[in-house]
Amino acid sequence: MSETRYTKDHEYIRVEGDVGIVGITDFAQGQLGDVVFVELPQAGKVVAKGAEAAVVESVKAASEVYAPVSGEVVDVNGAIEGQPGLVNEDPAGKGWFLKIKIKDKAELSELMDEAAYQAFVSSCS
Amino acid sequence: MTDASDNAPLAVTPLHALHRAAGARMVPFAGYDMPVQYPDGILTEHLHTREKAGLFDVSHMGQAFLSGTNVIARFETLVPGDIASLAQGRIRYTQLLNAEGGILDDMMVTRLSDDRLFLVVNAACKHQDFAHIARALPDLKLDILNTRALIALQGPLASAVLSKLLPGVELMPFMSAKNLAHNDVELYISRSGYTGEDGYEISVPDAQAESFAQTLLADARVKWIGLGARDSLRLEAGLCLYGHDIDTTTTPIEGNLIWSISKRRRAEGGFPGASHVQKHMAEGAPRKRVGLALDGKAPAREGAEIADSTGAIVGRVTSGGFAPSLQKPIAMGYVDAAHAALGTELNLIVRGKPLPARVVAFPFVPTRYYRGP
Known part of the structure; x- marks a missing residue:
């Protein structure tokens, strides 16, 4: 069983055991438009909750991807460096950005669950 | 603006x-x-x-007719473009200049007849452009469409x-x-x-x-x-976006728009800031707008600093992004004259990191205008 949580900056973190898979939501990719470049951190980088973890660029603009929780980056999705369009096509699947070994699971409770995030998105659009 | x-x-x-x-x-x-x-x-x-x-x-752009006796010569007092040599029914790209030779706006001018021009100017500048033209040329009739x-x-x-x-x-x-x-x-x-x-x-x-x-x-x-x-x-296409790639602080020479000024107008002057523009032509402008091709995949955007091989800042990106037709990032910006030669290797500073780039000629993608049968 995995559980997905969301930030107000439209990142998701899908929790699988001690690791969270981080990406941007379908709403976020739609707002960004065609993704043309991503910059991923090195595995091993330690990030604090809310700190910049990656960069995603559309034709129009560059945006930061923030770490939803604190922890160590244990893996990154090299596929989206070669095919940035995967972030648009399958943001929750093949378009993931990185995996974080979660330092403190209590931080997850500060994030939105699916229902709260959907309500939040409705208020954004 | x-x-x-x-x-x-x-x-x-x-x-x-x-x-x-x-x-x-x-x-x-x-x-x-x-x-x-x-x-x-x-x-x-x-x-x-x-x-x-x-x-x-x-439709947000400004359109106007300018008409009256001597409209050709009168309008040439505001722009460095050669309107006198323009045939009837032909269009010229030119710029409204200020007294320092800085660009107030860039525009298209059509010569409809010997006493009538059609002007198309940028949306963000149109009100001030038309006020400027009306003030400078009170003897002519400006019909804003x-x-x-x-x-x-x-x-x-x-x-x-x-x-x-x-x-x-x-x-x-x-x-x-x-x-x-x-x-x-x-x-x-x-x-x-x-x-x-x-x-x-x-x-x-x-x-x-x-x-x-x-x-x-x-x-x-x-x-x-x-x-x-x-x-x-x-x-x-290497074309300027007003307010970004050219503005009141850039002369047409710095803006790499010398091609839009004819031999006669370069020599005669007679437009605002002509002495500044002629000085830039004679001595070389202190900086120049150049095309920049990046080696990597990361785009550099407006505001990114441009550094030489020693790390010294020699300019700034004014437009940049991913070029869909080339599938790679491109940019344009101003660099010191010493770093403006084609092929010069520079670094564009993005998120604190130097991205290698080279000065290249405009346009980035060949233009395909129709020149006639």
Whole structure:
């Protein structure tokens, strides 16, 4: 069983055991438009909750991807460096950005669950 | 700049309802609620324009007639472009200059007759441009066209599409203009654009704008294109965006626009700031707008600093992004004269990291204007 949580900056973190898979939501990719470049951190980088973890660029603009929780980056999705369009096509699947070994699971409770995030998105659009 | 403040109501163009119906994402631009992209997205819209024909609403731009005795010579006192040598029905790209030779706006000028010009200026500058022209040339008559839309049809199939409705437009050479009637409506047609492709800009009365746009869109080769792709297309063509790549602090020489000033006007001067511009021509400008091709995949955007091989800052990026037709990032910006030569290796500083780039010639993507049969 995995559980997905969301930030107000439209990142998701899908929790699988001690690791969270981080990406941007379908709403976020739609707002960004065609993704043309991503910059991923090195595995091993330690990030604090809310700190910049990656960069995603559309034709129009560059945006930061923030770490939803604190922890160590244990893996990154090299596929989206070669095919940035995967972030648009399958943001929750093949378009993931990185995996974080979660330092403190209590931080997850500060994030939105699916229902709260959907309500939040409705208020954004 | 005269962008509307955040709480001012946005103006709309006569094509606003069509954009909404087409599913456009609207953004504030120069005081207007304008389509930045349609559901296909910027990449698809960009490539469609390069392959077929893109339809752009540019009704926010300023259109005016300037007429009166000696209008040619009088208008030349405001711009460095050679209007006197322009044949009737031909168009010139030029710039309104200030007393320091800085660029107040860039514009298209059509010579309709010996006593009448047609002007098209940027949306964000139009009110101040027209006030400036009226103030400087009180002896002439400036008719601002507030009830005409402006539509651009751009791309390699633009001519085939438009000539179905208006036979003969396929023979118009690049930078020429013609007035033609369509269903008893007078259209001002210019073979010009802002994409590097062949194409037209068509001035149509507000009341007929929607039906004319729908007639064009009925052709399967034509799709709406938003401001997002308009920007990526003009960047690939090496064309300046006013307020970004050129402004009141840049002369046409610094802006790499010397090609738009004829030999006669370079020698004679007679335009605002001529001594500054002539000094830049004689001694070389201290800085120059150049094209920058990046080696990697990360784009550099407006504001990025430009460093030489020692790390010294030698300039700044004024426009940059991903070039859909080249599938790589490109940029333009100002660099010190010593670093402006083609092939110079520079670094663009993005998020604290140096991105290797080289100075390259404009345009980034070859232009495909129609020069005549």
